[in-house]
Amino acid sequence: MKAIRLLRPAQWLKNGFVIAPLIFSRSFVSPSAVAHSLAAFIIFCGAASAGYIINDIFDREADRAHPVKRLRRPIASGEVSVRAAVTIVTILIPILLAAAWFVAPKFLLAVALYLALTTAYSMQLKTMPIIDLFAIACGFVLRVWGGAVAIDVVLSVFMFITTLSLALYLAATKRRQELLSTSTASDFRSVLQHYSVKLMDDYSEIAVVATFVFYGLYIATVRPQLAATVPVVLYGVFRYRYLIELSHDESPTDRMVRDPQMIVCAILWAAISVSVLYLAS
Template identity: 50%
Template sequence: MHRTATTTPPVTQLAGLIKLMRPRQWIKNAFVLAPLIFSGEFVRLESVGASLRAMLLFCIASSLTYVFNDICDVERDRRHPVKSRTRPLASGKVPMSWAIALASVLLGVLIIGSLAAPACSLVIAAYLLLNIAYSVVLKHQPVVDIFTIAIGFVLRVVAGAVALHVPVSSWMFITTLCLALYLASIKRRQELGSNGTGGRKVLDAYSISLIDRYAGLSAMGALLFYSLYVLSARPALAATVPLVLFGLFRYWFLVESQNDGESPTEALLGDWQLLATVAVWTVACLWALWPRVGLP
């Protein structure tokens, strides 16, 4: 039996509200900073500020979508063996009225914050609409659900480019899409492996072997397009290709051997080798591109 909100201490409810926003997932919004790095604009303080503002807005927007999704899925989550204990709404740690109030506050903050970065407003609006459609309809559609998750990452990159008033590189677009499809595919694979088809309705349409093929194709595409970008437009980044390859290998190792991957964020934060690879890749890119400018 789930505990009701009236028996839950206020401190626990407050902690539940914070957890409802999933701040650990904000690391995904680092994709907003990709155009800052590859355009060479990181040498300008004004551009750094614009990118950080766009990333902050995406943190608020993503938290809003998480709260909305949990509100929509509360009954289904209460029947889930894990989410019934870990999700604040499903476990009864946070009352529904508090969740709705939190969503309203986040939406208000996002609207006010958009005034400081009006160029990103349309992209963020598209991200919110996409996630509403995902929560209501698209997550139940095979293949479409994976692409919807991936497009959310692409929109983060688009927001970063719009914030800097630089064009979105076609190389960056397709590489981000492939990488995001890889992560989304692995997420579905681990959900299917851990909870069977009971975790999500859409999992009935998948098999692990099918999703493995999706993930392999996406990983190959991400590596191929990134390598082509480096060889054709940014030869100075050649040393970063092995880092990307190692990162893909390491992530897949975590999926197969450690049963990670259902949450890319938890896999990244929980493995020092993967975290170090991302850090070294970032530093290597900054070093190689300093002070070059212009997206090809």
């Protein structure tokens, strides 16, 4: 149970971005592509868990001083030793890289870059204002690219920019909630000294507008059938913004992955996308 908590399985839903290329490229009609995409998803779940463990190792002292994380993080709480965590990562990463190679050589590169990015984030990037937001966002872009190379398809540049913009929106709202979570938030995450709630609201507004602009450009130039998904996407963004207002003491993304309406929204988006693209193929 302690090891499972260390892996943070609740966060694996974020790796759904790996599946996106399977849908957008209409490759879901190919059993081989579906198998490769699912394998890529599982491997990225493992890579994300490795990244979380590495982050928890570096953050253990700050987490022990945090009123919530000192209870929830296994390393900070003393449930899992640093030595045990290092052992898990040392075993997990080679297995993930070997599995990624069998999926596709380029997919191995995507996983390796993701692991390098998450390690750099844990060591230094998370302390650098603005760069920390882009580092988080690039992790999502690598998920999408990894999902694309795993099934050997090429996606429009608009899809990658849409992903970057959406991830920046999620990152900015996450920082916003961290600022609101406690009056001494900057004591636990130094980069927050450079941010304010208003600045994060401004960043999130810019990012969400960019998301819709580039998603619209993708639909208009590549997949006009996906116009049917726009109402669902709008509802999802509205619902997420509503959840932010309710999430003063927890990460909005954590609340999002547990929210029934957001789950239904994601399923509905996927169902509509697959249906209209299948009928158009």
